[in-house]
Amino acid sequence: MDGDLLKAAVSAQGIQGELSAKITAKTGPAGAPGVPTEFRVASASGTGISLEWAVPADDGGAPITAYAIKRDGVPLVMELTGKRRGDRIVWADPDVTHGKTYSYTVAACHLPPKGQLRDQVLREATPEDAALLKGLSNDVNVGEEAGPLEVEAVDDMEVGACDADLRKQLKSRGITIFYKCTWPSVHLHCCAQPERGWTDAPGLPLGPSTTGAFPADEGWHALYFPYAKSLEFLPNDGGKIWDKALGGQNYRATVAGVFRLADGHIDRVAAPPQTPVGLIGEAVDGSRVRLTWRPPPVADGEAPVACYKIFRNGHRVHTTRGSATCTFVDSNLFAFTDYQYSVAAVNNQEVAGPLSEPVTVKTDVPGPPSEPRNVRAAVRKGKGQLSVVLEWEPPADCGGAPVAAYEILRDGVVVSVFSVTDAQLRGEAEECRPMAPEASSCGMRWVRHSSSYSSLSWFKDALEWEDVDVSMGDAFSYQVQAVQLGPDRAEDLKSGGVGQRC
Structure with a gap:
């Protein structure tokens, strides 16, 4: 029987060990709440600053009902715990000045010390909590501050204007x-x-x-x-x-x-190069200008010069290959025309430094045009007709004056003249018209920044002439020679309303 009782006791609760020594635990009065955690800026701008924080890990043994916020060390507001974003307390300060920096602290509070907030908390609390809160002494009512948190009244995503320099x-x-x-x-x-x-x-x-x-x-x-x-x-x-x-x-x-x-x-971006030194410009002839300059000094922290950009009338017209070249010849310009040039040094990040002081150069009297470009010939057959078709592009350098015609030479003898249309010559004259009347009156002849013969619409267009006086088995050599505008045709153009020409 005793054995049966023992088995029953073991199966019901197992075998119990010895009891530990007795210890005594006694709760004391509530203490100050802990420090708010994760205190940070939720947003900032010139119109307001929003702060957020998480509740303290330790409530001090009594409810936390409010938070005391200071700005620049001065008590600013007592905020109740009701305004939350998820598990965080959120508070906004709308009374800020754009660009000014403020310092904030926040401390947890058991009970607002006085006023309507205190009355509201006690009214909404349970009788037990209300009694506990009213019984707290002032020295434990407010906890340690979190912060200070320095905040500038600006938005990180605010956009400003870049400096030209x-x-x-x-x-x-x-x-x-x-x-x-x-x-x-x-x-x-x-x-x-x-x-x-x-x-x-x-x-x-x-x-x-x-x-x-x-x-x-x-x-x-x-x-x-x-x-x-x-x-x-x-x-x-x-x-x-x-x-x-x-x-x-x-x-x-x-x-x-x-x-x-x-x-x-x-x-x-590294510091850009400094300004090239000693820019000099001189007219080579009626269609070319030669520029020379010296490299800029290199200061500490500046990347070396990789190349130079040349600007004509404020717009880039050329980039040198490498930094060793400190000269450039601008060609295919209008004769008797003023051009303004400046140069900028560029580093290996393609970052250009400031432009040099500009120099102004007036081109000289027109000179002979260079040879037409890309002359090619092809035999054309069709409808019983055999012909040779010549194609070419205008000269790389027109010599400073309009190319009004092309002489076609076969075996060294001129066999035809190809005339540039009046419409093209009129457009050419309009392109090189002075930019403003005062420019002419002061003796300066300025044109738009892009104006050179290379910029004209017809410069890249292929020109074509057909020789039909050929027979099967003939072999001819062909040449094309550019001819500038002569006085007779110039007078005809003037009478047709073209007042400005090169």
């Missing part, structure tokens, strides 16, 4: 992105702080660059974030085309500075 832009705060592409519309989908999220796609528009070192006519666009400290971004065309980094990743600027993005590579 790259050296000044390099000294500015924030992040500048220069992006090179051929899209008609360019956007930047970006994020300055992960907790604040990304822009709505496609993002912020990039405008054409206004900084001289990154010319808009070469495809450069720019976006400047004066207050961003880091940036993650993806350029796109505002539609389906997105430019991603290697491996399909986002581009990143992890520190403040000026960055260039081209052909999938992002680099921090």
Whole structure:
């Protein structure tokens, strides 16, 4: 019987060991609440600053009903715990000045010390909590502060204007992105702080660059974030085309500075080269101008010069191959015409320094045109007719005056003259018309920046002449010679309303 009882006891609760020694636990009065955690900026701009934080890990043994917020060490507000974003308390300060920096602290509070907030808390609390809260002493009512948190009343995604001078832009705060592409519309989908999220796609528009070192006519666009400290971004065309980094990743600027993005590579921009020295220009003849200059000095932190860009009347007309060449001959210009030139040094990031002081050169009297380009001949057969067709392009250098005709030579003898149409010559005259009446009155003959014979519409057009006086088995050699506008035809053009000509 005793054995049966023992088995029953073991099967019901197992074998019990010895009891531990007795200890005594006694709860004391409630203490101060702990420090709010994860205190940070939710958003900031010139119109307001939003802060957020999580509740303390230790409530001190009594409910936390409010938070005491100080700005720049001065008590600002007592905020109840009701305003939340998820598990965080959220508070906004609308009374800020754009660009000013403020210092915030926050402390948990059991019971607001006085006023309507205190009455509201006690009214909404349970009788037990209300009694507990009213019994707390002042020295444990408010906990230790979190912070201080320094906040500038600006938005990291705020956009500013780039300086025209790259050296000044390099000294500015924030992040500048220069992006090179051929899209008609360019956007930047970006994020300055992960907790604040990304822009709505496609993002912020990039405008054409206004900084001289990154010319808009070469495809450069720019976006400047004066207050961003880091940036993650993806350029796109505002539609389906997105430019991603290697491996399909986002581009990143992890520190403040000026960055260039081209052909999938992002680099921090180095200081641009300084100004080339001693630019001299002289007229070679009626259609050519020779420029010479000396390399700029190289200061600490500057990348070496990789090449030079030459500008005629403010627009680029040539880029040298390498930095060793400090001379350039501009050709196919209009005779008796004033051209203004400047030069900029460029580093290996394709970043151009400031333009040199300009020089103005007036071309001389016209000279002979060079030979026509790309002369070729082909035999044409059709409808019982045999002929030789010549094709060519205008001379690389017209000599400074309009080419009005071409002499066709067969076996060294002129057999025909091909005349340029009056319409082409009229367009040519209009192209080289002075830009403003005052330019002529002061003795200067300026033309549009692109104006040279190479810019005229017919310069790349193939010209054609057909020799039908041939028979099967004939062999002829052909030549083409350019002839400038003569006085007789010039007078005819003047009488037809063309008042300006080279």
